[in-house]
Amino acid sequence: MSDKAPWLTYRPELKVLDCTIRDGGLVNDSHFTDEEVTAVYRTCIEAGIDYMEIGYKNSAKAFPLDKYGPWRHSREEDLRRVVGDHDAEATGLKLAVMMDAGGKSEWKTELLPARESVLDMIRVACYAHQISEAVEMLHHADSLGYETCLNIMAISTVKEEEIDKVLEIARETPAQVVVVVDSNGALYREQVDHLVRKYMKALEGTGKEVGMHAHNNLQLAFANTIEAIILGCNRVDSTMMGLGRGAGNCNTEILLGFLRNPKFNLRPVMKLLRDTILPMKKRYDWGPSVPYNITGQLNMHPRSAMGFREGDTPDDYLAFYDEIVTEG
Numbered sequence: 001m002s003d004k005a006p007w008l009t010y011r012p013e014l015k016v017l018d019c020t021i022r023d024g025g026l027v028n029d030s031h032f033t034d035e036e037v038t039a040v041y042r043t044c045i046e047a048g049i050d051y052m053e054i055g056y057k058n059s060a061k062a063f064p065l066d067k068y069g070p071w072r073h074s075r076e077e078d079l080r081r082v083v084g085d086h087d088a089e090a091t092g093l094k095l096a097v098m099m100d101a102g103g104k105s106e107w108k109t110e111l112l113p114a115r116e117s118v119l120d121m122i123r124v125a126c127y128a129h130q131i132s133e134a135v136e137m138l139h140h141a142d143s144l145g146y147e148t149c150l151n152i153m154a155i156s157t158v159k160e161e162e163i164d165k166v167l168e169i170a171r172e173t174p175a176q177v178v179v180v181v182d183s184n185g186a187l188y189r190e191q192v193d194h195l196v197r198k199y200m201k202a203l204e205g206t207g208k209e210v211g212m213h214a215h216n217n218l219q220l221a222f223a224n225t226i227e228a229i230i231l232g233c234n235r236v237d238s239t240m241m242g243l244g245r246g247a248g249n250c251n252t253e254i255l256l257g258f259l260r261n262p263k264f265n266l267r268p269v270m271k272l273l274r275d276t277i278l279p280m281k282k283r284y285d286w287g288p289s290v291p292y293n294i295t296g297q298l299n300m301h302p303r304s305a306m307g308f309r310e311g312d313t314p315d316d317y318l319a320f321y322d323e324i325v326t327e328g
Helices: 020-028 034-047 076-083 128-143 160-171 189-202 221-230 252-259 267-281 290-297 303-309 317-327
Strands: 015-018 051-056 094-100 121-126 147-152 177-182 209-214 235-238
Touching: 015 252, 020 034, 020 051, 034 051, 034 076, 034 267, 051 076, 094 147, 121 128, 128 147, 128 160, 147 160, 147 209, 160 189, 177 189, 177 221, 177 235, 189 209, 189 221, 209 221, 221 235, 221 252, 235 252, 252 267, 290 303, 290 317, 303 317
Parallel strands: 015 051, 015 235, 051 094, 094 121, 121 147, 147 177, 177 209, 209 235
Antiparallel strands: none
């Protein structure tokens, strides 16, 4: 097949980050088996995906070991047990983890120098009011030799002047990527347009890329990711079969088909869906449903819908609607 494609969506500089294990860990408290993580890892390599976010790197103090699986902490010994002496240059795949601001990560002590780790990128996640700590985290990770990325969460709840200030601060950090994060799955196309353009203008001239991380509460994760790409966003997140918190994320298998880049290979993804992800569907609840749609419409965190879906009457949509509207 030709290495040049005529489609609008073909951009060799556009990078895909699969965060199945990291975001999916919010569904099962990061209790993936080694075999499941290995399967996703090998699939990402075979499919030509650029980055795999293999988990969180949060502290055992905030997330006790007896409750959370190893992919909530991503210790080096656990990583190497699955990926061995991973080599990004040899595999074409870079490995990332997410560290949360707000006291969830022991970031000053838990990161090895990049040359001693299989990790390539540290993604720092923060809410707008946590930006000061996030800046310190980014500088620390950068000083250790990692690529860095800033995810500003729940952006649909942040006031315009606050977004402007956060982006002004982000501009001066070492982060190579700054991501529009629709944590509540509440954004529509016009809002995606506005935010991506705002991020790109604020970061103009820095060499930083704008990223997109979409949730599927309104069943717009794929559409919003497409919109961000068309506007020039060169870093996009997705998960296998949309596996992720609540309504889930933009689907990797759909995104790769859309991008038309001949380096991507969908066949190993289809095998992973059949053999690994579909069996998880029997154990865990994720994906679009009416309660998640309601929280998306109201620009609310989906935790209330997640709790309702875990109850005795997960499909009593009227009861959930009345409960949420009454609370509002």
